[in-house]
Amino acid sequence: MPSDVIDQLNPPDPVVSDKNVTPPRLGFLGGLRWMWRQLTSMRTALILLFLLALAAIPGSVFPQRGTSPLRVAEYLQDHTTIGPWLDRLNLFDVYAAPWFAAIYLLLMVSLAGCIVPRCFQYARNVRSVPPAAPRNLARMPEHRSWTVDGSASVALDRAERVIRSQRFRVRPRDEGAHAVSAERGYLHEIGNLLFHVSLLVLLVGVAWGAWFGYRGNVVVVEGEGFANTLTQYDDFSPGRGFSPSLLAPFSFTLDDFEATFLQEGPRRGQPDSFTAEMTYRTSADAEPTTTTVEVNHPLGVDGAKVFLIGSGYAPMFTVRDGDGDVVYSGAVPALPQDASFTSTTVVKVPDVQPEQLGFNVTVAPTAPERVSPATGPKSLFPEADNPRVYLGAWAGDLGLDTGIPQNVYQLDTSDMKQLGRQDLAVGETWQLPGDRGSITFDGLAEFANLQVASDPGRWVALWAVGAGLIGITLSLLVHRRRVWVRVSRNEEGRTLVEVAGLSQTEWSGLANEVDAVAAQIQSDQEDDKEHM
Amino acid sequence: MTSESWAHLSNGLVYSTIIVLAVALFAFALDLAVGSGRRRLQSRQQRRSSSHGAVAHGAESHGSVAVANPPVNTGELPADERWARVGVSLSVLAAVLISLAVLTRGISAERPPWGNMYEFTVTGVAALLVIWVAMIGRRKEWRDLGIIVVLFSLLLLGVAVLVLYTESAELVPALKSYWLWIHVTAAIISSAVFTVGSLASVLYLISERTERRVAAGERGGMWDAVGVRLPSSTALDRVAYQTIAFAFPLWFFAVVAGAIWAEDAWGRYWGWDPKETWSFVTLVIYAAYLHARSTAGWRGRPAAIIAIIGLAAFLFSYFGVNIFFVGFHSYGGV
Numbered sequence: 006m007p008s009d010v011i012d013q014l015n016p017p018d019p020v021v022s023d024k025n026v027t028p029p030r031l032g033f034l035g036g037l038r039w040m041w042r043q044l045t046s047m048r049t050a051l052i053l054l055f056l057l058a059l060a061a062i063p064g065s066v067f068p069q070r071g072t073s074p075l076r077v078a079e080y081l082q083d084h085t086t087i088g089p090w091l092d093r094l095n096l097f098d099v100y101a102a103p104w105f106a107a108i109y110l111l112l113m114v115s116l117a118g119c120i121v122p123r124c125f126q127y128a129r130n131v132r133s134v135p136p137a138a139p140r141n142l143a144r145m146p147e148h149r150s151w152t153v154d155g156s157a158s159v160a161l162d163r164a165e166r167v168i169r170s171q172r173f174r175v176r177p178r179d180e181g182a183h184a185v186s187a188e189r190g191y192l193h194e195i196g197n198l199l200f201h202v203s204l205l206v207l208l209v210g211v212a213w214g215a216w217f218g219y220r221g222n223v224v225v226v227e228g229e230g231f232a233n234t235l236t237q238y239d240d241f242s243p244g245r246g247f248s249p250s251l252l253a254p255f256s257f258t259l260d261d262f263e264a265t266f267l268q269e270g271p272r273r274g275q276p277d278s279f280t281a282e283m284t285y286r287t288s289a290d291a292e293p294t295t296t297t298v299e300v301n302h303p304l305g306v307d308g309a310k311v312f313l314i315g316s317g318y319a320p321m322f323t324v325r326d327g328d329g330d331v332v333y334s335g336a337v338p339a340l341p342q343d344a345s346f347t348s349t350t351v352v353k354v355p356d357v358q359p360e361q362l363g364f365n366v367t368v369a370p371t372a373p374e375r376v377s378p379a380t381g382p383k384s385l386f387p388e389a390d391n392p393r394v395y396l397g398a399w400a401g402d403l404g405l406d407t408g409i410p411q412n413v414y415q416l417d418t419s420d421m422k423q424l425g426r427q428d429l430a431v432g433e434t435w436q437l438p439g440d441r442g443s444i445t446f447d448g449l450a451e452f453a454n455l456q457v458a459s460d461p462g463r464w465v466a467l468w469a470v471g472a473g474l475i476g477i478t479l480s481l482l483v484h485r486r487r488v489w490v491r492v493s494r495n496e497e498g499r500t501l502v503e504v505a506g507l508s509q510t511e512w513s514g515l516a517n518e519v520d521a522v523a524a525q526i527q528s529d530q531e532d533d534k535e536h537m
Numbered sequence: 538m539t540s541e542s543w544a545h546l547s548n549g550l551v552y553s554t555i556i557v558l559a560v561a562l563f564a565f566a567l568d569l570a571v572g573s574g575r576r577r578l579q580s581r582q583q584r585r586s587s588s589h590g591a592v593a594h595g596a597e598s599h600g601s602v603a604v605a606n607p608p609v610n611t612g613e614l615p616a617d618e619r620w621a622r623v624g625v626s627l628s629v630l631a632a633v634l635i636s637l638a639v640l641t642r643g644i645s646a647e648r649p650p651w652g653n654m655y656e657f658t659v660t661g662v663a664a665l666l667v668i669w670v671a672m673i674g675r676r677k678e679w680r681d682l683g684i685i686v687v688l689f690s691l692l693l694l695g696v697a698v699l700v701l702y703t704e705s706a707e708l709v710p711a712l713k714s715y716w717l718w719i720h721v722t723a724a725i726i727s728s729a730v731f732t733v734g735s736l737a738s739v740l741y742l743i744s745e746r747t748e749r750r751v752a753a754g755e756r757g758g759m760w761d762a763v764g765v766r767l768p769s770s771t772a773l774d775r776v777a778y779q780t781i782a783f784a785f786p787l788w789f790f791a792v793v794a795g796a797i798w799a800e801d802a803w804g805r806y807w808g809w810d811p812k813e814t815w816s817f818v819t820l821v822i823y824a825a826y827l828h829a830r831s832t833a834g835w836r837g838r839p840a841a842i843i844a845i846i847g848l849a850a851f852l853f854s855y856f857g858v859n860i861f862f863v864g865f866h867s868y869g870g871v
């Protein structure tokens with residue numbers, strides 16, 4: 006395509022042309038204007054897009070605090086020299102890093118600076134008419150011509166009728182003109198603008214959600230409940246604009262929880278389904294509603310969502326003192342250690358005489374016949390087919406009064422002495438040595454690891470993305486193109502009809518369209534002849 | 538038939554596809570050497586010797602109506618298309634076989650067969666071949682991508698069979714979601730189309746280089762021997778743009794569908810998990826390609842290089858991420 010032809014449709018971007026690369030001496034304001042122009046140029050947009058792609062990569066290479074804080078700590082421990090440097094460069098928080106923000110904010114500013122003026126320009130141009138036909142139609146990428154008998158103006162009227170019937174916008178014919186100019190495909194531009202604007206809206210939605218949203222995890226044992234207040238969470242990460250009043254006042258109880266696993270086949274033991282039956286209330290005095298929560302099917306209440314993200318077992322124990330009085334009774338969640346749900350936890354019994362008691366607990370939902378001394382107790386299968394607990398009992402000071410927060414899954418045995426070891430099946434009781442009482446394994450409950458998340462910006466993001474999808478599809482499917490018809494007298498005194506087409510964007514359908522216009526004009530021409 | 542025997546049948550079909558593709562590759566290579574590639578070589582030489590200074594536009598003539606400006610390379614010799622035809626026929630056969638392999642795998646697993654890397658790859662190759670063959674049905678021009686599309690499919694199937702193979706089995710609960718099927722279907726189709734576009738860009742670079750060297754009167758080396766037999770750079774550029782422009786919205790949609798699924802499964806629609814990060818990187822690079830196409834000074838070679846980087850990013854998000862990184866997207870097998 007000759008370059009001047011392209012330029013007819015795409016007027017050269019004054020900002021892109023290479024002459025503008027060095028700042029002209031325009032003083033301070035001029036300099037600012039020049040910088041603004043540079044920022045909003047296509048070339049800058051391109052480079053910023055590249056930088057954005059490049060900047061996102063380290064976040065996949067290094068562990069990130071947001072998603073895996075433990076792995077970050079591990080990495081820092083293992084790499085004492087470069088670790089701190091990487092940390093200083095924010096490489097463990099890439100997506101919250103100032104340099105990452107700088108890139109996407111610049112891109113968004115560039116985008117706004119590029120798109121907003123184009124929207125106005127577009128609004129001004131909606132009703133504009135296509136420009137007059139270029140002098141030499143034969144130089145257009147698509148060009149057809151043929152000769153007819155009869156008057157040129159009749160032929161031109163006919164051509165205009167055909168073009169109008171094909172939903173082109175037609176330039177009103179100037180007095181004495183011999184050509185028709187027409188254009189269609191304006192949705193291309195609308196789509197493009199819609200797409201870029203929706204990217205801006207998307208960013209707003211994402212930022213809104215990150216600012217006012219929150220996310221928290223809680224472990225709930227079957228039969229127990231949860232109320233949406235800060236103290237009930239095991240861990241909680243709020244956005245910067247969060248305040249506790251944003252917590253919706255719902256509550257629920259976990260009535261029943263069931264995890265099933267594949268019983269056979271190559272993936273034996275792989276999770277098959279997780280189902281949680283829950284009763285929830287949207288506020289303290291609302292009607293209770295029952296519902297089922299599964300993986301991929303969260304519970305939505307009041308703008309928050311409750312997800313099932315994991316599960317495990319909670320052995321239930323009753324501990325009695327030397328007199329046979331119950332000093333402890335309940336279920337303790339145990340942390341799964343492997344795919345077969347061999348799990349560990351501790352039981353702490355502070356209110357017992359003569360000394361406090363503590364138990365290290367290993368749970369095997371399906372216990373092996375014999376425990377291998379090398380590996381310790383290992384569950385054979387994740388379901389609770391033959392549950393057994395392996396206990397180590399300690400007596401002494403649990404260290405709860407030191408004021409230092411303790412890990413609930415760990416026993417601080419520095420001030421304790423071991424009493425012995427024992428394993429128990431459901432219903433069995435172990436009499437502790439020295440008349441210290443007993444511990445009974447009452448059974449195995451399941452617990453669900455639930456995540457509560459609220460992202461008030463997600464609807465904005467979803468709408469933006471939907472609009473963007475429509476926009477980009479229009480923009481890439483619809484092609485803005487012009488078609489011209491010119492009639493002239495040739496040397497033999499016949500009427501030469503020329504049809505030409507030009508598309509602003511690469512489009513293989515242009516040839517067909519020009520063919521169709523030409524064929525329609527020709528067939529109308531035949532009809533007219535018959536009617537004469 | 539039992540689940541295992543369906544799975545067996547599926548494996549047999551994959552092996553058959555590999556054999557058919559290998560023969561197709563041979564046919565396309567022959568075509569390049571002695572068939573239509575040779576013809577192109579001759580017509581280019583002719584064009585150079587005739588003083589026809591015009592641009593290589595309008596390589597194909599559309600003329601239901603008398604054409605005023607004749608297509609430039611009129612002097613084409615009657616083409617020996619035999620080998621190209623053989624290649625295309627075999628490719629059609631391969632497309633059918635691999636589609637049947639996908640189907641039987643699905644019957645075996647009793648679900649759409651895209652639940653692990655092996656299945657994605659096989660389905661991806663099926664999509665690539667079917668789409669490309671359908672494209673040839675519409676325009677013969679696309680046939681010229683044969684050598685590289687077939688080569689690439691063979692490599693992917695090789696990796697699938699040798700490295701990624703997993704027994705047909707149930708899915709973990711997180712993968713049981715209809716958004717997954719939507720997400721993966723869109724991702725497979727769009728990545729197949731991106732692949733066609735980026736592979737066309739690879740050929741573009743070879744062809745464009747040769748054109749530049751021939752114009753400068755330099756005698757060619759090995760790459761020019763290939764380049765001179767390829768379609769014109771204009772045609773390849775057009776193919777690349779059209780395919781990528783088609784795939785871009787679909788990939789965008791795939792990423793969005795994935796985000797909607799992630800929102801239900803993990804409680805957040807976007808978490809910069811390595812898989813998410815890399816699909817974002819791929820999206821941004823292809824956006825850069827589309828931009829480059831309409832930025833002065835970036836058309837042609839730079840744009841083609843960006844398209845190839847896009848393919849590299851896609852391949853990394855596909856294979857690299859599962860192999861090198863720990864993330865949520867851990868499917869059964871690799």
Ligand code: HEM
Binds near residue numbers: 047204828
């Ligand atoms: C946030 C990042 C951006 C993304 C993901 C993006 C994406 C895209 C895509 C996919 C297209 C192709 C649509 C088509 O060809 O019609 C496009 C076109 C375009 N973009 Fe962007 N864009 C971004 C930022 C920008 C910025 C900052 C500018 C302004 C400097 C800009 C200006 C344009 C223009 C003028 C077009 C039309 C090109 C044409 O007519 O072919 N974009 N953009």
